[in-house]
Amino acid sequence: MKVLVIGGGGREHAICTALKKSPKVTGLWCAPGNGGIADIATCVDLKATDVEGVVAWAKEQAMDFVVVAPDDPLALGMVDALEEAGIPAFGPRKNAAILEASKDFSKSLMSKYHIPTAKYQTFTELEKALSYIREQGAPIVVKADGLALGKGVVVAATVEEAETAVREMMEDHKFGASGSKVVIEECMVGPEVTVLAFVDGEHLVPMPSSQDHKRAYDGNKGPNTGGMGAISPSPNYTPAIAKRCMEEIFLPTVAALKAEGRPFHGTLYFGLMLTSDGPKVVEYNARFGDPECQTVLSLLESDLLEIMLACHNGTLDKTEVRFKNAAACCLVLASGGYPGSYEKGKVISGLDRVENAIVYHAGTAKQDGRIVTSGGRVLGVTAVAPSLEEAIAASYAAAKPITFDKMQFRTDIGRV
Numbered sequence: 001m002k003v004l005v006i007g008g009g010g011r012e013h014a015i016c017t018a019l020k021k022s023p024k025v026t027g028l029w030c031a032p033g034n035g036g037i038a039d040i041a042t043c044v045d046l047k048a049t050d051v052e053g054v055v056a057w058a059k060e061q062a063m064d065f066v067v068v069a070p071d072d073p074l075a076l077g078m079v080d081a082l083e084e085a086g087i088p089a090f091g092p093r094k095n096a097a098i099l100e101a102s103k104d105f106s107k108s109l110m111s112k113y114h115i116p117t118a119k120y121q122t123f124t125e126l127e128k129a130l131s132y133i134r135e136q137g138a139p140i141v142v143k144a145d146g147l148a149l150g151k152g153v154v155v156a157a158t159v160e161e162a163e164t165a166v167r168e169m170m171e172d173h174k175f176g177a178s179g180s181k182v183v184i185e186e187c188m189v190g191p192e193v194t195v196l197a198f199v200d201g202e203h204l205v206p207m208p209s210s211q212d213h214k215r216a217y218d219g220n221k222g223p224n225t226g227g228m229g230a231i232s233p234s235p236n237y238t239p240a241i242a243k244r245c246m247e248e249i250f251l252p253t254v255a256a257l258k259a260e261g262r263p264f265h266g267t268l269y270f271g272l273m274l275t276s277d278g279p280k281v282v283e284y285n286a287r288f289g290d291p292e293c294q295t296v297l298s299l300l301e302s303d304l305l306e307i308m309l310a311c312h313n314g315t316l317d318k319t320e321v322r323f324k325n326a327a328a329c330c331l332v333l334a335s336g337g338y339p340g341s342y343e344k345g346k347v348i349s350g351l352d353r354v355e356n357a358i359v360y361h362a363g364t365a366k367q368d369g370r371i372v373t374s375g376g377r378v379l380g381v382t383a384v385a386p387s388l389e390e391a392i393a394a395s396y397a398a399a400k401p402i403t404f405d406k407m408q409f410r411t412d413i414g415r416v
């Protein structure tokens with residue numbers, strides 16, 4: 001089958017790497033791809049959000065299957081458009097991708113179907129939002145309703161901080177239209193765990209749990225980023241908690257979406273907090289997390305294409321989904337300054353001296369035969385080992401030879 005993957009980050013490099021192993025894949029393309037993906041797939045010069053362009057290209061080149069990995073094209077309805085053009089695709093349609101694209105939608109779905117999450121209210125008027133914050137007190141969490149590159153969430157320690165966040169979203173339009181509606185919710189406390197699950201509209205198969213490290217600096221300090229590293233599985237996710245999550249969160253979510261006439265096909269991301277009151281949903285995403293994907297797919301033993309086709313066809317219950325009984329760690333090497341402004345075009349050296357790990361490329365490009373930086377998160381050095389401790393040690397050891405000017409990374413991935 002001729003397969004096109006949409007996106008160009010570390011997540012897409014991991015997806016392409018796993019798809020490449022499938023005997024059914026006869027050709028692999030990626031739009032737009034990156035400097036590392038270019039080694040295993042043909043990069044197509046199309047933006048991930050160019051729905052019309054992607055559909056036209058996929059039709060013209062007779063693609064058999066398209067994997068839509070990032071949130072924006074899913075929210076824009078790329079899967080719907082591909083399917084209307086007769087091209088099967090992996091990922092939720094627009095009416096199910098709204099689970100990630102609107103926090104107000106996801107919160108009201110959870111409340112309607114009694115899925116545990118933080119208490120909340122939604123506001124479209126600044127004054128009402130401000131008085132709710134004063135009434136509730138701090139700590140309190142302020143979220144822009146729409147997509148904001150994972151940056152539209154402020155966990156405010158004081159009432160003043162929360163007020164500033166709401167003003168920035170609603171008055172200064174810091175996140176554009178995404179912030180004209182805000183969700184204000186109770187602050188939960190506890191370890192965070194991610195569980196990604198394959199979903200075919202009706203059936204759900206969870207992947208091994210994982211844990212992202214969203215803050216830029218060691219000790220979970222500094223600004224929120226897309227993710228500075230991840231481990232899988234999460235030591236906090238015990239079999240007893242997994243059972244509760246399955247019964248109280250995962251299955252009810254899939255059933256709720258089906259009941260609402262929005263069947264979910266694709267990867268459903270459960271961002272969970274393990275509170276003293278039991279596991280609760282922090283957020284849903286309608287796609288693989290990045291960098292969680294890099295760890296989890298490194299553990300996959302079954303054929304990813306078969307699984308993705310089953311998610312599309314509704315036959316996941318008849319498909320083998322098996323993971324290695326091992327652990328993985330993905331260490332992100334980022335550009336100095338990220339998630340703020342940073343320079344691009346720095347030459348990356350040492351990639352040929354990496355041992356015992358896969359280096360998934362994110363913000364890289366090929367320039368005159370050399371690999372240079374082209375984004376904030378540059379590389380994800382990912383190691384698999386029998387235990388988590390060994391996987392963490394292996395990814396740090398593997399990253400040692402890699403250097404580029406102003407390289408930045410956390411030294412405590414998997415340890416906090």
Ligand code: AMP
Nearest residue numbers: 118141150153155185186187188282283
């Ligand atoms: P989100 O984009 O919704 O995942 O939020 C980003 C981060 O903010 C999460 O990973 C949590 O660490 C934190 N967060 C979001 N909602 C809450 C909440 N209700 N209570 C505490 N922390 C939260």
Ligand code: GLY
Nearest residue numbers: 212227289290291
């Ligand atoms: N790593 C978090 C996300 O992909 O949303």
